[in-house]
Amino acid sequence: MKQLVHEQRLSELLVDFARTLVTDFPIQAILDRLTSRILEVLPVTGAGVMLMGSDSDLHFASASDKVLLQIEGLQVELGEGPCLEAYRTGQRVLISDMGADKRFPRFGPRAVESGVAAVFGFPMRIDGRQIGAVDLYRDKPGALSADEVAAGQILADVAAAYIVNARGRVASQEAEEEQRYRALHDPLTALPNRTLLYDRIAHALSRARREPAVPAVLCIDLDRFKVINNSLGHRAGDRLLVAVTERLQQALRPGDTLARLGGDEFVVLCDDLAEAGQALSLAGRISNELTSPFQLDDEEVVITASIGMAYAREGHETPEILLQDADTAMYRAKEQGGARYEVIDEQVRSQAQQRLGRENDLRRAIERDELRLVYQPIVSATDGKLQGMEALLRWQHPRRGLLLPADFLPLAEETGLIVPIGAWVLTQACEALQRWRHHTGAEALRLSVNMSALQLARPDFVVSVAATLHDTGTDAAQVCLEVTEHVLVDEGPEVLRTLDELKELGIGLAIDDFGTGYCSLTYLKRVPADTVKVDRTFVAGLGSDQQDTAIVTAVVNLAHSLGMTVVAEGVETPTQLARTRELGCDLVQGYHLFRPLEGADFAALVNS
Known part of the structure; x- marks a missing residue:
């Protein structure tokens, strides 16, 4: 009867673990769940798990209580212990009396002082390699039966399979997030790119239809950047763009979006202006931020910017139209000699439309x-x-x-x-x-x-x-x-x-x-x-x-x-x-x- 109950509890635990395959449980949560549920299946007073990475460093540790969590970390600190030994050798390490065992002279006494009387280490194995180990603890000396040892190893191996699955899921999620991030950000400056900027402008225009906020867009183009890029080289040009990004971010208000569309063209989205004049103040701060020279290795570089501004108005149904107006104003600033900012007006818009024609x-x-x-x-x-x-x-x-x-x-x-x-x-x-x-x-x-x-x-x-x-x-x-x-x-x-x-x-x-x-x-x-x-x-x-x-x-x-x-x-x-x-x-x-x-x-x- 006792054997039947033991097998039933083990089966329930394995079923519970199987459910994690279709969940988004993080690895730490899986380990914590394992150490708590083991106590229901095997006659032990505590459990711990040590999960190692490909670099053989401790990546995750879990235990059924704080003392045992310290014991898990102590093994890594001392470089010896039953859990660490099981991981290294791929063999079970069974110590029924910690006080009498002499295999781990530094770890053993410290464990006994912490109330550990017996330790049973089981390697977590999959595909012929170990990814960690499970430790089972007792506060009194005594061995596990052969069935209990077999159950302990089954739990360790099954847990290894589930952990590998979880790692794969995490790696896949991280890859998807990285891919999504790369699709929406500029690789050089890590700023939002055109796609993400358009999305944020669309949200700002949508909100402006419901609220009195005034969205504005500022197109920023660096003057003479091409000359600097050609004379000092593309690497120096890239470093200058990164340095300009840092300066521009210092000039922005919280909540403003700074994006890079490519080359030396930046865009700022202000989606909650109380009044239009705030954008003019921002343009002034941006110009001031760029006045100090940039140091590129042994070269001191001075750069200015042409800035074009456009405010959301009736007819700005899409981000493209608002950006086009700001871009038109920016080119007007360049035509005036650069190092200045211009605001779109009807005359400029009409000239832009004629130019487009x-x-x-x-x-x-x-x-x-x-x-x-x-x-x-x-x-x-x-x-x-x-x-x-x-x-x-x-x-x-x-x-x-x-x-x-x-x-x-x-x-x-x-x-x-x-x-x-x-x-x-x-x-x-x-x-x-x-x-x-x-x-x-x-x-x-x-x-x-x-x-x-x-x-x-x-x-x-x-x-x-x-x-x-x-x-x-x-x-x-x-x-x-x-x-x-x-x-x-x-x-x-x-x-x-x-x-x-x-x-x-x-x-x-x-x-x-x-x-x-x-x-x-x-x-x-x-x-x-x-x-x-x-x-x-x-x-x-x-x-x-x-x-x-x-x-x-x-x-x-x-x-x-x-x-x-x-x-x-x-x-x-x-x-x-x-x-x-x-x-x-x-x-x-x-x-x-x-x-x-x-x-x-x-x-x-x-x-x-």
């Missing part, structure tokens, strides 16, 4: 075949013979008529549309060059095409240029890519590497608008260019302005000393043409010689 028009211009090229001849300054041509872009807008590059290229740069447009220009120009090859002298002409900073920054740019030359059958030596001096100064070493790779293809390189970008002589020496184009603003003063004449003279002498060809742009009068010859310019182009020609007209010129 122009952007959409430009996006569809290629599809609608609205873009076209004209070609301005480039001739020898000495004898006027045709040497090449520059491909110039025009946009035949369906409503606004013929647009020159100044009317739409800045927008193309801002929106990134310059990349597909630039690729289209190179392809069309190369195809035109091949069509003219059968004309006398066309094979000796050199085609010049302008390149933007965004194109040069793309990692696949050189590959795409090579593919265009191959697909159109164009000889690389007949193509000259023009890069403005400003691009060389602003974009840094990455552009130089790209130019070197283009030069290796056999393509000619020209520095356009030379003299306007403060390019140092050392930097000019490193650029693999073979042509310098004197900016039209200096050519315009030839014959009337001594300073312009001196500048052009210096540019010609410098370029020739470096083995470069000099092209004078914007030659519009006989006097300017004569002076460019006298100063030694090699090639000239401008309205005095030829206006930009349609493709058919240029073909006729070559043929003549």
Whole structure:
């Protein structure tokens, strides 16, 4: 009868443990439950569990009372004891009289002093390894029966299986939480990302419909961050972003949300403003926080920010609209010189909508075949013979008529549309060059095409240029890519590497608008260019302005000393043409010689 009752209690305990497989019991709770229930099944006065980690350090400990919990920890502290021995060896350790046992000379006396008379250690085994051990205690000496020892080992092994299951569940939950966190936060700064920000803005807008709180959004863009990033390196740029994050957080109020949307763009959500003026105060605090220099290793960096603000209003049904307004205000601040903040107003909003319309028009211009090229001849300054041509872009807008590059290229740069447009220009120009090859002298002409900073920054740019030359059958030596001096100064070493790779293809390189970008002589020496184009603003003063004449003279002498060809742009009068010859310019182009020609007209010129 006694054996039957014992087996029934053991079965009940195992069933109770099985229920933990479908619960969210944490590991500590499972251990605590085991140590309390064991006393109902086996003739012992106390129980303890020691759970070890993969590093063999104690991760969890549980006991049926505080004294025994200390005994469990004491074994780890002393490095010996029946529970620790069972874990290490995978064998049961049965001590019926702790006072007479000599196996653990340091642990034994301390245990006896605490009232422990007998200890039975059972390894928690699974898949041929131990994850811990169960200790059963008695306050009087005496052995366990064979059935009781077997039951103790069963409990230890079953508990091991349940613990491993719980560990797997915890690991899975932690992985899910980590994945969820990564999906909603910026990896560099740990700030909320766009997804989480949109969710919080949506909640703020929803609450604003029920309460008098005024939500506001501030878009923050760091001024000149790209220059710092290029000059000091991306790692320094990342450290600066982290440091800026810490400064911005100091300026916020409790409850404000600071998010990073990417690059150097941050957003602050204030969802409980009592009045609109509080956002202005916050913008002022943010600007003040950024005034102190940042220390990046040995470099001291000073940075400012352009801030745009938008308040929730009627019509802000979605986070996208509110953010768009704040972004528009931020760009207005940048247009005003940066280091300032602007608030969206109806005039700014109207301008933004017009800009969006122009952007959409430009996006569809290629599809609608609205873009076209004209070609301005480039001739020898000495004898006027045709040497090449520059491909110039025009946009035949369906409503606004013929647009020159100044009317739409800045927008193309801002929106990134310059990349597909630039690729289209190179392809069309190369195809035109091949069509003219059968004309006398066309094979000796050199085609010049302008390149933007965004194109040069793309990692696949050189590959795409090579593919265009191959697909159109164009000889690389007949193509000259023009890069403005400003691009060389602003974009840094990455552009130089790209130019070197283009030069290796056999393509000619020209520095356009030379003299306007403060390019140092050392930097000019490193650029693999073979042509310098004197900016039209200096050519315009030839014959009337001594300073312009001196500048052009210096540019010609410098370029020739470096083995470069000099092209004078914007030659519009006989006097300017004569002076460019006298100063030694090699090639000239401008309205005095030829206006930009349609493709058919240029073909006729070559043929003549």
